[in-house]
Amino acid sequence: MSFLEVSEISVGDEAKAVLKGITFTQKAFQNIAIAGETGSGKSTVLKVIAGLAQPESGEVIFKGQNVVGPEEKLIPGHKGIAYLSQHFELPHSLRVEQVLKYANTMPGGEAEALYNICRISHLLKRKTNELSGGERQRIALARLLSTSPSLLLLDEPFSNLDMVHKNVLKSVIRDISEEMGITCTLISHDPQDSLSWAETILVMKEGEIVQQGPPNQVYTCPLNEYVAGLFGRYNLITSEAMLKQFELNKQSSERILRPEELQIVTNKTKAVPGRVQRVYFYGSYSELEVAVADGTVVVRVTDGEHNTGDQVYVSLASGLKKTAPGV
Numbered sequence: 001m002s003f004l005e006v007s008e009i010s011v012g013d014e015a016k017a018v019l020k021g022i023t024f025t026q027k028a029f030q031n032i033a034i035a036g037e038t039g040s041g042k043s044t045v046l047k048v049i050a051g052l053a054q055p056e057s058g059e060v061i062f063k064g065q066n067v068v069g070p071e072e073k074l075i076p077g078h079k080g081i082a083y084l085s086q087h088f089e090l091p092h093s094l095r096v097e098q099v100l101k102y103a104n105t106m107p108g109g110e111a112e113a114l115y116n117i118c119r120i121s122h123l124l125k126r127k128t129n130e131l132s133g134g135e136r137q138r139i140a141l142a143r144l145l146s147t148s149p150s151l152l153l154l155d156e157p158f159s160n161l162d163m164v165h166k167n168v169l170k171s172v173i174r175d176i177s178e179e180m181g182i183t184c185t186l187i188s189h190d191p192q193d194s195l196s197w198a199e200t201i202l203v204m205k206e207g208e209i210v211q212q213g214p215p216n217q218v219y220t221c222p223l224n225e226y227v228a229g230l231f232g233r234y235n236l237i238t239s240e241a242m243l244k245q246f247e248l249n250k251q252s253s254e255r256i257l258r259p260e261e262l263q264i265v266t267n268k269t270k271a272v273p274g275r276v277q278r279v280y281f282y283g284s285y286s287e288l289e290v291a292v293a294d295g296t297v298v299v300r301v302t303d304g305e306h307n308t309g310d311q312v313y314v315s316l317a318s319g320l321k322k323t324a325p326g327v
């Protein structure tokens with residue numbers, strides 16, 4: 001029995017299809033991230049899983065039990081599944097401890113451990129209107145988790161957080177999985193969040209899953225430019241000289257190369273000549289925009305030795321091996 005089975009979920013009608021036959025499974029403790037452009041249907045998937053949005057067809061089976069939609073249940077939702085919305089709300093001007101007390105179904109010791117994991121123990125006496133955005137979010141999270149769910153659905157939890165609060169929340173999410181045995185699914189617009197955290201990434205476009213696989217596969221072997229663009233800079237190699245020198249298949253997604261999949265070399269074998277047009281410094285590495293015979297490519301370097309105007313040779317990074325993208 002799978003932990004979560006999502007089968008052929010469709011939402012919307014012919015005039016506006018929001019989800020079109022979404023199917024995937026999630027194992028217990030498998031971190032799944034959902035990526036996709038705005039409006040691709042990511043939040044709707046989470047809401048259907050949580051029993052908060054009604055699908056037209058398909059089913060969600062959670063630990064062997066059917067999750068029913070809001071049209072079939074007086075109080076929407078499923079006890080074992082928590083959904084942290086982008087637009088969560090906390091009651092106004094109540095003490096944090098009161099907010100948590102109303103929701104809490106855990107025995108005293110466990111609730112205290114939860115508040116420690118969520119880094120909110122020091123906030124219990126504060127009023128809800130005296131909190132930062134990051135603190136409010138961790139309290140909303142603790143409130144959800146105090147009903148002891150085993151699946152947590154996080155809908156863009158990092159948006160609007162500064163780096164400090166974001167890093168705290170990342171540690172909280174990691175501890176929630178490890179210490180409380182909760183499985184998490186995450187939507188994030190920042191590719192770094194998904195790539196560094198997930199075991200599996202589902203990529204959505206226009207209500208469909210267009211690619212799924214482990215982060216390194218989705219990143220290095222994107223199905224197309226849409227998927228590539230979601231996870232960072234890329235080159236679509238169209239230069240005839242490069243295709244020939246690098247022995248790339250003109251028709252396939254092999255032509256999509258990340259800046260670090262190219263390198264600057266002194267040996268002219270299997271390399272094409274170019275001139276550095278721009279240098280972008282990012283701290284631990286730089287990206288060079290290099291004009292080649294019939295195009296421009298971006299190459300990542302770590303030596304900091306290149307300047308605008310330099311004559312260079314570009315080749316494929318050594319040991320680079322592309323595999324077929326998983327769909």
Ligand SMILES: Nc1ncnc2c1ncn2[C@@H]1O[C@H](COP(=O)(O)OP(=O)(O)OP(=O)(O)O)[C@@H](O)[C@H]1O
Pocket residue numbers: 018036037038039040041042043044045
């Ligand atoms: N209750 C609703 N009724 C009708 N259409 C809706 C409803 N909620 C969302 N939609 C539409 O469904 C599509 C998918 O929305 P959804 O919020 O799931 O996308 P998303 O990928 O999460 O977007 P974002 O990244 O902007 O949050 C959008 O076109 C949206 O306008």
